[in-house]
Amino acid sequence: MERKKRNRIAALLLAVTILVIMLYSAFFVAAEANHDCVGEGCPICYQIDACQNTLKSLSLAVCVTAVAVAFTYILCRCISLCTDYAQRDTLVSLKVKLSN
Numbered sequence: 001m002e003r004k005k006r007n008r009i010a011a012l013l014l015a016v017t018i019l020v021i022m023l024y025s026a027f028f029v030a031a032e033a034n035h036d037c038v039g040e041g042c043p044i045c046y047q048i049d050a051c052q053n054t055l056k057s058l059s060l061a062v063c064v065t066a067v068a069v070a071f072t073y074i075l076c077r078c079i080s081l082c083t084d085y086a087q088r089d090t091l092v093s094l095k096v097k098l099s100n
Contacts, residue, residue: 018058018062021054021058022054022055022058022059022062025051025052025054025055026051026055028047028048028051029048029051029052029055032044032047032048033048
């Protein structure tokens with residue numbers, strides 16, 4: 001049980017970290033969009049490019065994960081609905097007596 005709790009906490013921390021990275025990258029790009037560029041080798045332009053690449057990579061990963069989670073959820077719901085309608089004939093429900 002302790003391991004499951006640690007895994008949940010680790011997953012939550014990872015999700016929060018990814019969210020913070022995406023938000024700060026988006027805020028930095030928006031804040032520095034109209035900066036005074038010094039030309040070739042501008043450190044702010046380099047950082048904006050790095051933030052944009054991070055946003056592209058993380059947004060693709062988040063989209064793929066969301067689709068996988070949605071597909072798994074829908075598949076599990078369909079399976080559970082199908083099993084609810086399946087007949088569950090047991091010896092007890094059929095009132096079969098197993099005596100010699």
